[in-house]
Amino acid sequence: MTxxxxxxxxxxxxxxxxxxxxxxxxxxxxxxxxxxxxxxxARSEGDYRLYDETDVERLRFIKGLRDDAGFSLAEIAQLLExxxxxxRLHAAYHATTxxxxxxxxxxxRLASYERQIETLRRKIGRLQTMVDETEARRAHTVAKIADxxxxxxx
Amino acid sequence: MTxxxxxxxxxxxxxxxxxxxxxxxxxxxxxxxxxxxxxxxARSEGDYRLYDETDVERLRFIKGLRDDAGFSLAEIAQLLExxxxxxRLHAAYHATTxxxxxxxxxxxRLASYERQIETLRRKIGRLQTMVDETEARRAHTVAKIADxxxxxxx
DNA sequence: CGCAACCTTGCCGTTTACGTGAAAGTACGG
DNA sequence: CCGTACTTTCACGTAAACGGCAAGGTTGCG
Numbered sequence: 001m002t003x004x005x006x007x008x009x010x011x012x013x014x015x016x017x018x019x020x021x022x023x024x025x026x027x028x029x030x031x032x033x034x035x036x037x038x039x040x041x042a043r044s045e046g047d048y049r050l051y052d053e054t055d056v057e058r059l060r061f062i063k064g065l066r067d068d069a070g071f072s073l074a075e076i077a078q079l080l081e082x083x084x085x086x087x088r089l090h091a092a093y094h095a096t097t098x099x100x101x102x103x104x105x106x107x108x109r110l111a112s113y114e115r116q117i118e119t120l121r122r123k124i125g126r127l128q129t130m131v132d133e134t135e136a137r138r139a140h141t142v143a144k145i146a147d148x149x150x151x152x153x154x
Numbered sequence: 155m156t157x158x159x160x161x162x163x164x165x166x167x168x169x170x171x172x173x174x175x176x177x178x179x180x181x182x183x184x185x186x187x188x189x190x191x192x193x194x195x196a197r198s199e200g201d202y203r204l205y206d207e208t209d210v211e212r213l214r215f216i217k218g219l220r221d222d223a224g225f226s227l228a229e230i231a232q233l234l235e236x237x238x239x240x241x242r243l244h245a246a247y248h249a250t251t252x253x254x255x256x257x258x259x260x261x262x263r264l265a266s267y268e269r270q271i272e273t274l275r276r277k278i279g280r281l282q283t284m285v286d287e288t289e290a291r292r293a294h295t296v297a298k299i300a301d302x303x304x305x306x307x308x
Numbered sequence: 309c310g311c312a313a314c315c316t317t318g319c320c321g322t323t324t325a326c327g328t329g330a331a332a333g334t335a336c337g338g
Numbered sequence: 339c340c341g342t343a344c345t346t347t348c349a350c351g352t353a354a355a356c357g358g359c360a361a362g363g364t365t366g367c368g
Contacts, residue, residue, distance in 0.1 A: 109295050113295065120284055120288070123224075123281055124278055124285070127222065131275060134270050137267055148253060
């Protein structure tokens with residue numbers, strides 16, 4: 001029975017498996033839930049948290065923002081809220097057939113994406129400035145090394 | 155007396171002035187010192203901390219790494235240590251006249267710069283990936299909006 | 309059905325990066 | 339010389355983001 005995993009909504013993972021999948025601890029995952037960043041797709045009979053692939057994706061996203069980008073959980077919450085808002089717009093989009101309304105919804109979604117991109121870009125920009133400065137010094141050093149070839153030094 | 159600020163090593167700021175200059179609190183500045191990130195250029199007669207322009211620059215750098223890049227003070231300490239190592243190399247460089255030795259020192263400095271650039275680039279790369287993903291979705295939305303013009307929709 | 313391994317909630321502990329006084333000294337315009 | 343504003347060190351308090359443990363319930367293989 002249930003051998004044909006055809007319609008199967010994929011596999012559900014328990015907290016440890018889900019956490020390990022993305023390199024987090026179960027404790028962190030529970031904390032994120034407490035913080036309101038996600039909710040497990042389901043609970044088992046005995047109230048075990050069960051995560052699906054979407055949840056794991058979300059955890060990966062959260063970890064990326066934290067570890068790679070250095071965002072605080074509060075900032076991540078903001079970004080995820082934007083995401084949620086887009087999904088609500090998506091629902092609203094399909095709830096209407098009025099072209100004008102649909103266009104308005106799409107433009108709002110667009111604005112949301114652009115805000116997120118802006119946030120990330122700002123961060124990149126500042127990092128890039130630091131890279132540029134370091135590279136300038138590096139170039140200076142490279143030039144000095146090259147000078148040894150042409151036999152001239154200060 | 156000392157009216158001609160000619161040779162003057164510029165102006166020395168007290169902690170509040172220096173902190174305000176870069177948007178920090180005196181407490182943070184003292185904490186950074188305690189943490190080993192910097193030391194005031196001098197102390198007044200009555201043991202007041204006195205900061206010069208170099209110190210302020212350093213504070214700006216630290217704040218940038220923290221606020222913009224999201225580095226921890228420990229990571230910043232690492233980057234500053236690299237910087238210090240480069241300065242020691244600089245001193246060693248001028249201490250010798252042996253061209254071979256000088257070249258070796260320059261190459262070491264170069265490696266140090268490149269490590270730092272690598273660290274920053276890794277962070278940028280991850281942020282860029284997130285931007286790309288968001289832009290892809292944005293593009294999708296843009297396309298949808300454009301479709302309204304040509305009167306076709308899914 | 310037994311039991312090892314995993315999970316639950318609850319709660320206290322810890323690290324990081326400061327905030328916030330307290331008590332005493334310093335700088336300096338009037 | 340005095341008062342006020344700023345500074346010093348010391349010490350305790352705090353928010354964020356978990357770590358870790360206790361007491362008890364759940365899964366699931368044998």
